[in-house]
Amino acid sequence: MTRLVMKFGGTSVGDVERIRRVARIVAAERASRPGRGLAVVVSAMSGETDKLVKLARDAGGEGLDGGTVGGPGFDDEYDVVVSTGEQVTTGLLALALRQIGVPARSWQNWQIPVRSDAAHSKARIDAIDEKGDLARSIDAGEVAVIPGFQGVTAEGRITTLGRGGSDTSAVGVAAALKAERCDIYTDVDGVYTTDPRIVPKARRLEKISYEEMLEMASLGAKVLQTRSVELAMAQRVPVRVLSSFIEPGEASDGRNAGTIVCDEEEIVEKQIVSGVAYSRDEAKVSLIGVVDAPGVAADIFGRLADAGINVDMIVQSQSRQEGKQNIVFTCPDRDARRAQDILEAAHEKIKTDEIHIKRDVAKVSVIGIGMKSQVGVARTMFSALAAKGINIEVIATSEIKISVIIDSQYVELAVRALHTAYGLDAA
Amino acid sequence: MTRLVMKFGGTSVGDVERIRRVARIVAAERASRPGRGLAVVVSAMSGETDKLVKLARDAGGEGLDGGTVGGPGFDDEYDVVVSTGEQVTTGLLALALRQIGVPARSWQNWQIPVRSDAAHSKARIDAIDEKGDLARSIDAGEVAVIPGFQGVTAEGRITTLGRGGSDTSAVGVAAALKAERCDIYTDVDGVYTTDPRIVPKARRLEKISYEEMLEMASLGAKVLQTRSVELAMAQRVPVRVLSSFIEPGEASDGRNAGTIVCDEEEIVEKQIVSGVAYSRDEAKVSLIGVVDAPGVAADIFGRLADAGINVDMIVQSQSRQEGKQNIVFTCPDRDARRAQDILEAAHEKIKTDEIHIKRDVAKVSVIGIGMKSQVGVARTMFSALAAKGINIEVIATSEIKISVIIDSQYVELAVRALHTAYGLDAA
Numbered sequence: 001m002t003r004l005v006m007k008f009g010g011t012s013v014g015d016v017e018r019i020r021r022v023a024r025i026v027a028a029e030r031a032s033r034p035g036r037g038l039a040v041v042v043s044a045m046s047g048e049t050d051k052l053v054k055l056a057r058d059a060g061g062e063g064l065d066g067g068t069v070g071g072p073g074f075d076d077e078y079d080v081v082v083s084t085g086e087q088v089t090t091g092l093l094a095l096a097l098r099q100i101g102v103p104a105r106s107w108q109n110w111q112i113p114v115r116s117d118a119a120h121s122k123a124r125i126d127a128i129d130e131k132g133d134l135a136r137s138i139d140a141g142e143v144a145v146i147p148g149f150q151g152v153t154a155e156g157r158i159t160t161l162g163r164g165g166s167d168t169s170a171v172g173v174a175a176a177l178k179a180e181r182c183d184i185y186t187d188v189d190g191v192y193t194t195d196p197r198i199v200p201k202a203r204r205l206e207k208i209s210y211e212e213m214l215e216m217a218s219l220g221a222k223v224l225q226t227r228s229v230e231l232a233m234a235q236r237v238p239v240r241v242l243s244s245f246i247e248p249g250e251a252s253d254g255r256n257a258g259t260i261v262c263d264e265e266e267i268v269e270k271q272i273v274s275g276v277a278y279s280r281d282e283a284k285v286s287l288i289g290v291v292d293a294p295g296v297a298a299d300i301f302g303r304l305a306d307a308g309i310n311v312d313m314i315v316q317s318q319s320r321q322e323g324k325q326n327i328v329f330t331c332p333d334r335d336a337r338r339a340q341d342i343l344e345a346a347h348e349k350i351k352t353d354e355i356h357i358k359r360d361v362a363k364v365s366v367i368g369i370g371m372k373s374q375v376g377v378a379r380t381m382f383s384a385l386a387a388k389g390i391n392i393e394v395i396a397t398s399e400i401k402i403s404v405i406i407d408s409q410y411v412e413l414a415v416r417a418l419h420t421a422y423g424l425d426a427a
Numbered sequence: 428m429t430r431l432v433m434k435f436g437g438t439s440v441g442d443v444e445r446i447r448r449v450a451r452i453v454a455a456e457r458a459s460r461p462g463r464g465l466a467v468v469v470s471a472m473s474g475e476t477d478k479l480v481k482l483a484r485d486a487g488g489e490g491l492d493g494g495t496v497g498g499p500g501f502d503d504e505y506d507v508v509v510s511t512g513e514q515v516t517t518g519l520l521a522l523a524l525r526q527i528g529v530p531a532r533s534w535q536n537w538q539i540p541v542r543s544d545a546a547h548s549k550a551r552i553d554a555i556d557e558k559g560d561l562a563r564s565i566d567a568g569e570v571a572v573i574p575g576f577q578g579v580t581a582e583g584r585i586t587t588l589g590r591g592g593s594d595t596s597a598v599g600v601a602a603a604l605k606a607e608r609c610d611i612y613t614d615v616d617g618v619y620t621t622d623p624r625i626v627p628k629a630r631r632l633e634k635i636s637y638e639e640m641l642e643m644a645s646l647g648a649k650v651l652q653t654r655s656v657e658l659a660m661a662q663r664v665p666v667r668v669l670s671s672f673i674e675p676g677e678a679s680d681g682r683n684a685g686t687i688v689c690d691e692e693e694i695v696e697k698q699i700v701s702g703v704a705y706s707r708d709e710a711k712v713s714l715i716g717v718v719d720a721p722g723v724a725a726d727i728f729g730r731l732a733d734a735g736i737n738v739d740m741i742v743q744s745q746s747r748q749e750g751k752q753n754i755v756f757t758c759p760d761r762d763a764r765r766a767q768d769i770l771e772a773a774h775e776k777i778k779t780d781e782i783h784i785k786r787d788v789a790k791v792s793v794i795g796i797g798m799k800s801q802v803g804v805a806r807t808m809f810s811a812l813a814a815k816g817i818n819i820e821v822i823a824t825s826e827i828k829i830s831v832i833i834d835s836q837y838v839e840l841a842v843r844a845l846h847t848a849y850g851l852d853a854a
Binding site: 016019020052055056058059060061074076077078079080081084087088090091092093094095096098099105106108110111156157158 | 443446447479482483485486487488501503504505506507508511514515517518519520521522523525526532533535537538583584585
């Protein structure tokens with residue numbers, strides 16, 4: 001049996017009219033390939049989750065966020081409250097499907113079951129212990145409607161996966177059902193070579209590899225949640241990102257093709273560079289004249305990690321002083337001041353001569369699986385930036401990515417220059 | 428172990444402030460008898476169920492109410508949507524309890540499980556298959572918070588019990604836990620000898636038997652749902668009805684004693700008459716000159732039952748004509764016209780000479796387990812009504828009840844006269 005999983009987010013199911021529209025999209029998909037089993041993963045109606053979170057916070061007071069007043073933490077009951085948002089959508093979509101003659105039923109996570117760990121409010125899916133009932137039902141032609149963003153612990157308690165977990169749920173269900181693909185309907189019509197708001201000539205990619213998508217997602221191209229791409233890569237589930245603002249039928253007849261995220265081997269024409277990503281609101285922290293002794297770097301980044309500061313690029317170089325080194329790293333701009341305080345408090349140990357923070361920097365990256373086998377990719381990047389007079393402050397590279405830190409006022413200029421330099425502009 | 432079940436309805440948990448208040452009431456109850464296990468059954472926040480019903484109706488369209496467009500009826504998914512209302516309250520109350528230092532957790536019906544039949548949207552509880560986890564948890568001092576009004580089928584699908592089912596849930600949980608009592612917190616402070624809006628001297632009863640309560644409930648004194656009283660009687664669970672608009676602690680120290688509904692044997696001082704109930708919006712249907720042959724009455728009431736018309740009192744008497752009889756019955760006023768149409772359409776068979784309908788009649792009843800062993804109870808009733816010049820149109824009696832049909836304009840006068848005649852007026 002072939003099977004397909006479709007996923008619709010909060011804005012796509014924002015009210016009953018939109019839910020009826022989603023029902024028509026599902027019905028068209030079903031009609032286009034009779035005999036193929038369909039499962040639909042849905043989010044809460046937009047706004048509902050916020051409303052439920054507020055109720056839970058009002059009732060739980062300071063006990064939430066890891067508090068333990070009178071009990072073993074509060075997040076288990078937070079999940080009981082918040083998880084109802086998706087449950088409502090599953091019932092409504094099943095009703096809307098039946099209303100247009102499509103057999104459908106909802107499957108709550110505890111009915112399947114979708115197992116997660118017990119990290120309430122930020123759980124991760126462990127396994128989908130589908131015993132065969134779900135698969136039999138969809139193979140018999142009944143559309144399954146499943147709440148995303150949640151699971152059930154081994155003890156049978158409800159969990160939520162934290163914001164954005166619906167994509168991960170959908171990929172997990174697709175893997176468990178051995179689906180041919182997981183279609184993620186969203187508010188964009190695919191993955192672009194770069195942000196079309198900056199580069200009007202940005203092109204939608206037909207295909208992109210999991211690895212590239214991971215780099216894109218973590219660099220701020222927020223189309224898919226990182227965890228869902230990791231899971232798709234591990235389970236080898238092809239994922240298609242496409243627009244939910246379409247007429248029913250456009251997804252199956254090719255008018256709304258979206259972008260397929262898949263294994264590198266399935267991409268015949270490998271681009272050297274597939275996309276240009278950027279992220280603003282970065283800060284550069286320079287530690288000048290750090291004592292050059294074993295364990296110092298571990299000490300510095302250990303302290304930052306303990307404080308929950310997400311350090312990104314790290315560059316270490318010899319200082320002009322004997323026995324000293326310079327360490328430069330980047331972190332989110334909002335954490336920069338705190339990072340400085342932490343490091344200054346540790347002066348006794350680190351003995352840094354100077355700490356400089358430069359705020360208002362941006363990261364620009366070019367990403368492509370093709371660059372593994374190509375030389376000269378970096379040179380093209382540096383030349384293109386130099387030609388526009390943009391100074392590079394930090395460089396970091398991986399197998400399929402080159403990132404640079406620049407002054408944030410040049411970010412649009414840099415992205416446009418690189419998009420052109422790598423031949424990504426649409427004709 | 429002793430255990431207590433407490434139940435709070437929709438207005439008692441209408442917003443987070445009220446839920447916090449319910450938490451304080453539960454905490455006071457817990458503090459008053461350490462070591463006693465507590466389970467709390469809750470309704471949806473008032474207004475939430477209506478909102479969810481509207482969403483389901485909008486999504487399901489004409490498929491609801493038994494429709495079968497594209498599927499096996501729609502009510503299963505209606506239940507998926509509507510049941511979330513109570514789930515939210517369970518999480519919020521558990522949070523509010525922990526917030527004031529009381530260990531608590533929610534138990535969804537599928538976690539216990541509370542089994543019901545599969546009559547979605549109007550299911551009945553079959554059995555509570557509590558395996559011991561729930562009992563162990565509450566005996567260890569953790570307050571269990573359980574959603575009322577719902578269950579789960581043998582196949583594991585969610586059901587709702589229909590409006591008012593929360594009382595029945597609470598009694599069912601109390602029976603399964605062998606609780607010493609089920610306290611139903613509501614918007615009145617107990618069961619009264621009659622409606623205090625009509626008789627200011629009405630008194631709250633300390634105790635009332637299940638049988639009397641059943642007669643009161645079905646006669647329109649809408650304090651407890653009939654089904655919950657039947658279940659309490661069958662399972663011999665004492666039920667206390669009391670006000671939720673109290674200060675924490677008043678329920679256990681006797682200031683808010685409410686009314687206990689219990690076995691007849693536990694009532695030492697049996698009143699001849701415990702209460703006077705009434706119900707307006709009745710109609711009297713008189714069939715004059717019905718052919719006097721076997722099976723005619725069965726035919727008449729069979730036709731009415733098939734049409735869903737709830738016939739109440741039935742009186743049959745000889746007609747003045749030879750071989751003819753008169754049949755008089757009452758039904759809800761809103762069904763009277765339809766009853767007439769059905770009977771006229773069956774004229775061929777029934778051969779009634781005349782059909783008269785009298786609308787705007789009311790039923791007034793006196794109820795009391797003491798009347799079983801007393802003579803003269805009926806005489807007191809008829810004398811009291813005659814003294815006020817009130818004409819009795821129909822009389823029906825049972826072991827613990829005498830009902831009369833009168834012109835509805837006299838209903839208040841009749842209730843007050845009977846309340847005084849049976850010595851029920853407060854000093």
